[in-house]
Amino acid sequence: MTRPDLLPPAITVRKSAKSTAPGYVFLAPKTASLLQAPGTLQSGPMIVDNEGEPVWFLPRGTGALNYATAFQEQTYRGLPVLTWWEGAPIPTGFGVGYWVVMDQSYKEIARITAGKGYAGADLHDMQITPDNTALLTIAQPKLHRVEGIPRLVMDYVIQEVDVESGKVLHEWDSLEHVPVSESYLSPSPLLPYDYLHLNSVSLDADGNLLVSGRNTHTVYKVDRQNGKILWRLGGKKSDFTFGQGASFSWQHDVSRESDGTLSIFDNTSADAAETGGGVPSDTVSRAIFLSVDTASKTADLVRSYTSPDGLLSTSQGSTQLLPNGNVFVGWGAHGYYTEYAHSGDVLMNSSFEDPVVNSYRAFRFPWRGRPTDSPAVAGRTSSDGMTVYASWNGATDVVSWRVLAGDSPQHLSVVEEVDKDAFETSIALPDRTPYVAVQALDGGGQVIGTSKAAPVL
Missing domain, CATH: 2.60.40.10 (Immunoglobulins)
Known part of the structure; x- marks a missing residue:
């Protein structure tokens, strides 16, 4: 009645408890369907409460032709801000666009994009650092020799950009540091070879980078200054041995948590998956927390959380350790999100009503919004x-x-x-x-x- 221009997708709350962490749920609904009729679904950054009721929604497109991803709260210049990617997604799993930074009054205060002549930033990740810089990813095809034969390969670049000026401070090129032979993905003759599929970048506790390569099943620790790979966790050239249940594959959203563990959304556990790229039908995705000992070069599973619906997320997904110890998980391609107590008890489980709708990531953050327009x-x-x-x-x-x-x-x-x-x-x-x-x-x-x-x- 009051806002007929807003058509956010409806959410079903399957289970809700009073012991969820404070704050709201951050989503960026979209659909993978190119056939979605205009006006039947709007994509865009969306904040909802525990009942699935919208708190804030900003339509950015319809269908799969234009949408937003990786919506979250971050800190810029000491103040809370909203950030998300928007632009044109490419069907092969990356995009060309820019990152929006918005203040608590929902005013855009910055727009971050790739520097040095690149067409745009990729959709997977952007993290604002305590230095008020942005770590962002870029994906572009590049001619590269694969087994001695020139062919198009997706090259992934990480840039650290000053948010205010747009100046590129550091740059890391995947093909200069990660050989194509590390990939578990079989190349397609018709598409650029997406050998790495870089899907997250974040700061480690020491200020260096943690980089997730989905198609190499590897987390890379990268020197922030010179780009050297300090260690590999997982994959064909892992520097670590894994304890029972600790290995992972096709992973997303890697970050160092406040308790020292490494959180990972494990799309398909490598303990159960075929190493050649197949995904067995009887496996489920997990949110996992690993203890990584760089002295003994061992990685052990601290705890893991599987979907109460037994979901196998073949793409996307996120894991978040909340300040009160709860764990918030976005199930990527399935359009579900779940909050757990530290013990593993399910406190909330929700999903989009329309099964074609999903959100690349899902998070919980405290947020105080003070719009400047009128009710x-x-x-x-x-x-x-x-x-x-x-x-x-x-x-x-x-x-x-x-x-x-x-x-x-x-x-x-x-x-x-x-x-x-x-x-x-x-x-x-x-x-x-x-x-x-x-x-x-x-x-x-x-x-x-x-x-x-x-x-x-």
């Missing part, structure tokens, strides 16, 4: 009075709504006050008036936003 209001007459609808896209401080009604926009008076109960709150009133407006109230009863007056239809 939205609509009024509709009914047989026994009228119903007023109120919403304010992105406003997280609204606790209740005050309804004003009257004979003209200039002559409105307070007629009702109700608690906010959804993205759009509906208020039934016994009397009809030609015009209505609403005021948004915070927890202290203070007015934090007032809508324009709207005619009752």
Whole structure:
């Protein structure tokens, strides 16, 4: 009623408990279907609450032709910001676009893209560092010799870019450091050989880089200054031996957690998977935490979390250790997300209602949104009075709504006050008036936003 321009995909909450961590769920819904009818699904960054109700949504496209990925909260210049990639995805699993940085008022404050003449940034990852720089990935085909024969190979580049100026400070080229022979992917004669498929980059505790190569089944520790590979975890040239259940394959979203463990979304456990690239049908994906000992060169499984629905995610996915010890997992291609207690108990399990919708990653973050626009209001007459609808896209401080009604926009008076109960709150009133407006109230009863007056239809 109030925002017919917003068509976020619906979410089904399969299980919800009161012991979930504070904050909201961050998603970037999209569909892999090129046949999705315009107007039936909008893609874009979306924040929802524990009930799956939208808190904020920004449409960026429809279908699979244009969408957003890797939506999350980060810190820039000491303040919380929203970041996501948007642009044109390529069917082979990468994209050409840019990264958006938005402040708490939902104002774009930066747009980050690749430097040195590259067409654009890839969709997989961008991390803002404490130095106010951005680590981003680039994917482009490049002529390279494979077993002595020239052929097109996907070359992955990591750039560290100053967010404000766009200046490239460091650059790392995968083909200069990772040989094509490390790949487990069989090449296709019709496509550039995606031998590495770099899908995450992050800072390790010592300031160097952790890089995930999906198609080499390897996590690379890379010197941030000179690009030298310091060690390999997994794959054909692993520097580590693995304890029971610790090996992984086709992985995503690698990062060092605050407890010292390495978190990985393990798309298919290498203990069960075929090494040649096949994915057995009886395996499931996992979120895993590894203890990696660089002295003894061993990696051991600390704990793992599998989907309560037995999902095998052949692409995408994310793992997040929350401040209270809970674990939040996005199941990638399946469009599910789950929160676990540290013990493994399922606290929340949700999914998009439409099975063609998914989100590359899913996270939980605290967020306080303070939009600069006004609340939205609509009024509709009914047989026994009228119903007023109120919403304010992105406003997280609204606790209740005050309804004003009257004979003209200039002559409105307070007629009702109700608690906010959804993205759009509906208020039934016994009397009809030609015009209505609403005021948004915070927890202290203070007015934090007032809508324009709207005619009752």
